[in-house]
Amino acid sequence: MTITANNALPMVFTDLDGTLLDHHNYSFAAAEPTLEKLKAHQIPVIATTSKTVQEVTHLYEAMAINGPFIVENGAAVYIPTSLFTKQPDNCESQPPFWVKTFSSPRSNYIAIAEQLKPEFGQYFTHFAAMSIEEIAKVTGLSLADAQLANQRQYGEPVLWRGGENEKHAFINAAQALGANILLGGRFIHLCDACDKGKAMNWLAGEYQHQLQLANVNVIALGDSGNDTAMLEAADIAVQIKSPTHTYPPLNTSKINFIYQTQGYGPIGWSEALNFIIDFSALATNPTKPTGELSHG
Known part of the structure; x- marks a missing residue:
């Protein structure tokens, strides 16, 4: 795993429709180079979506991602059994996944x-x-x-x-x-009274516990109101520009940094993550100058 200087694992939790996927045609082509960059940095990309487990499994195959994901707006977390050495507490075994549920049927x-x-x-x-x-x-x-x-x-x-x-x-x-x-x-x-933020916090905490990390650095990306809880619970919140609505309002009191993209969908997704990754590389490299993480 790529660990930052303070032993914090960067984790990317991303909405799909209108964020990683184009709002109109569901393509992720514009994000492919950035997905490869994240893989090279060993930064997990975790779909956090309103989609079903069947939809995400199908999409992960196309993206060549083999990792956990959060479905139906935080209703359940699916973790491949190969990811951790120990089955997380209060998870049901549904091979090839461990499943943590937060919702009624x-x-x-x-x-x-x-x-x-x-x-x-x-x-x-x-x-x-x-x-x-x-x-x-x-x-x-x-x-x-x-x-x-x-x-x-x-x-x-x-x-x-x-x-x-x-x-x-x-x-x-x-x-x-x-x-x-x-x-x-x-x-x-x-x-149910579940949301993407609760599920994200639980999974980030499980990563920290299972990998015995001092901390995790949560980056969340989304474009709609159903992403608000996730963005407000993140260390870095990325609001993706939408062709159908303005940026939903956020309570910024607990967010370290907010990035609002200029590009739509996967173009904006790549724009934000490349900015964040490149800044992080500067911030952890003592031979290069550092500065505040800011957008503008």
Whole structure:
């Protein structure tokens, strides 16, 4: 592992859609050189996403990544059994993974969506009520990838078709029925009181414990409201520029540094990480000048 001067392991926790993957075509081509650079530095890249385990497994194969990942907005952490010498506490064995869950089942949130239909049914639909063809159309996924996207185990994505006033009323009603709400780039997610930040903290702590590190240096990247908890829990927060919305507001009190990208999606992803990696190389090399980590 590449360890910084203070024995802190850099770790990259990244959203996928609109961040590492292009918002429109889901390509990660623009990020490939940076992914290779991170591999060369032995810095783990950990998908932290609203996607399902099936989707991430498929994507990791394409990216040649063999590591842990966080699915369905922090609902569960999947750790390859080959990563650590010891099975983490409170993890279930689902070979080839150890799985840490933070959520109740998807069926709870499908039931909440059904309860909301008498009042709001004209304004929304959701994955369980949609055909694979419909999911493919609204997401831009292929039919095969849309099938993977619908193999959810925890929360339920809602496609909103109404106005903002109705949307606020819907959210309030869903919360009154026990749902937590996360706003993604395309969908409203009905889910448990879990989030990407809680899952990220747990996994970063497990790395630190298992590898007996003095510290870890967490870099988180995301573009949407469902990334906020992750970004606010990171040492370095990277907000990826989105073609569909402005940067979501952050509570900056606990973040050491925030980087807002100029590029969209994987272009911005690479922009930020190359800046961070290059600065870190300067900061830990006594033969070169150092300065404050800043963006501008």
